[in-house]
Amino acid sequence: MNQYALFKSLHGQDTPLLLGNAWNVSSARILQDSGITAIGTSSSAIADTLGYEDGEQISFDELFFVIERIARHVRVPLSADIERGYSADQVQVVKHLERLHDIGVVGINLEDSVVGDSRILEPLDVFCRRLEFIRNELSRKNIDLFINARTDTYLLNVPNRLQETLLRMKAIENAGADGIFVPFIHDLAEICEVTAATTLPVNVLSMSGLPSFDALQEAGVKRISMGGSAYRAANNCLKNVIGKIVEQGSFANI
Helix, strand or coil: CCCHHHHHHCCCCCCCCCEECCCHHHHHHHHHHHHCCCEEEHHHHHHCCCCCCCCCCHHHHHHHHHHHHHHEEEEEEEEECCCCCCCCCCHHHHHHHHHHCCCEEEEEEEEEEEECCCCCCCCCCHHHHHHHHHHHHHHCCCCCEEEECCCCCCCCCCCCCCHHHHHCCCCHCCCCCEECCCCCCCHHHHHHHHHHHCCCCCEEEEECCCCCCCHHHHHHEEECHHHHHHHHHHHHHHHHHHHHHHHHCCCHHH
C-alpha cells in the first residue's frame, strides 16, 4: 500500500486518526517515534518559528522548505497545511500542490476563510469553485492528494454557526473534498450533528473543552488534529526551563 492509500485508509478505521502536527524535523521525529501514524504540518507553528504571523504571511517557498525537510525524515504519511493555497491564482495553487506531491506529501488542508485586515469567511460558491477546480486539475494530472477542506465557521463564531457549517459541508462534499475539518467545534451534540450530516470523515482540533478521544469516536469523528497545541506546550516548557536557569543561576535543572 502506498503512502496516499495508507493515509486515506487511516480515515476509515474504527479508532479516530490522531494526527500529530509538526513544525520542524525534530518535532516530526518525536511524533513518529511516539507512535503517531500520520503527521501534518502546522502552518501557524511554522510561521511563528520564522517570525511571521499566521495567515499566509510566510512565503510559500519558505513554507515548502520546511515541509520538504520534514518529508525527507519521516516514514509515516505526511499532510501539509497550506491555508488557502498561498496564491489567489488557482493555477498557481495547483502548481504548489504539484511541488508538494513531488516530495511525497499525500494530503493537504484547504480553508474557506480569507485573512486581510481581519479573517472572514469566503463566499461558499467561491470556495467551492476553487475546490472543484483544484480537484479536477489534480485528477487530470493523475495526482493523488487527500483534500481535507476546512470550514472556519466555529473559528470565527459566525451567526448560526452549526447551520452554516452543515450548509457548507454539503456543498464542500459535492465539490470534491475527501474530508471535512471543523476546527474549534467542541460541543458533543453539535459534533454528532456534523458527523451525521456527511459521508466524509470529519476532523476536529485540539482545544480546551474538547471531549475525550473515546467520546469523539462514539460521536463519529474520524480525525483529531493537534494543531498548534503541541508547539505551544513545547514553548511553555522551554520558557519554564530558561526561567529556572535564570532564577537558580545554574544549569543543574537541565
